[in-house]
Amino acid sequence: MIKACIFDLDGVIVDTALYHYQAWKRLANELGFDFTEHQNEQLKGVSRVRSLELILGWGGVTKTQTEQTELATRKNQWYVEMINRMQPSEILPGAKEFLQAAKAAGLKTALGSASKNSSTILERVGLLPFFDAIVDGNHVAASKPDPEVFLKGAEALGTDPSECVVFEDAIAGIQAAKAGNMKVVGIGSPEILTGADLVVPGLHEMTIARLQALDSI
Numbered sequence: 701m702i703k704a705c706i707f708d709l710d711g712v713i714v715d716t717a718l719y720h721y722q723a724w725k726r727l728a729n730e731l732g733f734d735f736t737e738h739q740n741e742q743l744k745g746v747s748r749v750r751s752l753e754l755i756l757g758w759g760g761v762t763k764t765q766t767e768q769t770e771l772a773t774r775k776n777q778w779y780v781e782m783i784n785r786m787q788p789s790e791i792l793p794g795a796k797e798f799l800q801a802a803k804a805a806g807l808k809t810a811l812g813s814a815s816k817n818s819s820t821i822l823e824r825v826g827l828l829p830f831f832d833a834i835v836d837g838n839h840v841a842a843s844k845p846d847p848e849v850f851l852k853g854a855e856a857l858g859t860d861p862s863e864c865v866v867f868e869d870a871i872a873g874i875q876a877a878k879a880g881n882m883k884v885v886g887i888g889s890p891e892i893l894t895g896a897d898l899v900v901p902g903l904h905e906m907t908i909a910r911l912q913a914l915d916s917i
């Protein structure tokens with residue numbers, strides 16, 4: 701029986717990818733190069749440290765560990781300035797309604813995000829009260845596709861992984877959920893999110909009936 705939902709944040713609940721892109725682009729420009737929005741797709745669901753490594757690679761730039769820490773901190777300051785201005789209107793279509801429906805159906809809810817800024821974002825858009833547990837980049841050692849973030853979410857909710865459904869927009873997150881023996885709903889396109897048990901374009905297409913139907917697969 702399905703007892704809990706675990707949600708990724710960026711790309712599922714809100715679209716913070718644009719803010720990440722603007723902040724990383726500013727950093728790259730300061731270092732003397734640029735990268736495209738298409739390249740930015742590769743950073744979705746990827747940790748801050750790994751994102752910086754990829755971006756420096758695209759620019760052909762080498763930095764020491766200390767310099768990398770300083771650069772990641774600088775990017776994060778710009779990013780935090782932007783997310784501190786986020787509004788409830790930035791919640792993706794259907795996300796709040798599905799969270800409300802999940803709570804009304806007696807399901808437990810957790811966040812399972814790579815971001816270290818997830819609480820700030822949920823607070824800004826007014827969704828913090830909808831989550832029973834928050835597990836994010838501050839609580840895990842291994843990044844998706846490792847299942848750690850989702851397993852910790854299930855543990856925090858006191859739910860067996862097999863009774864959890866994960867909602868994810870990144871392929872690494874789909875793989876992480878599967879590695880954790882969970883059901884997974886992909887948010888996006890079925891051509892990209894192969895391996896998901898169900899793919900919907902957004903949470904506006906999700907219902908509790910569709911969720912419960914995952915029990916039988």
Ligand code: B16
Binds near residue numbers: 744751
């Ligand atoms: P931060 P998710 C991820 O969020 C983003 O998709 C990814 O682009 C970002 O680098 C990562 O969080 C870390 O974010 O710098 O705020 O710690 O999709 O896992 O909710």
Ligand code: MG
Binds near residue numbers: 709711745868
């Ligand atoms: Mg995501």
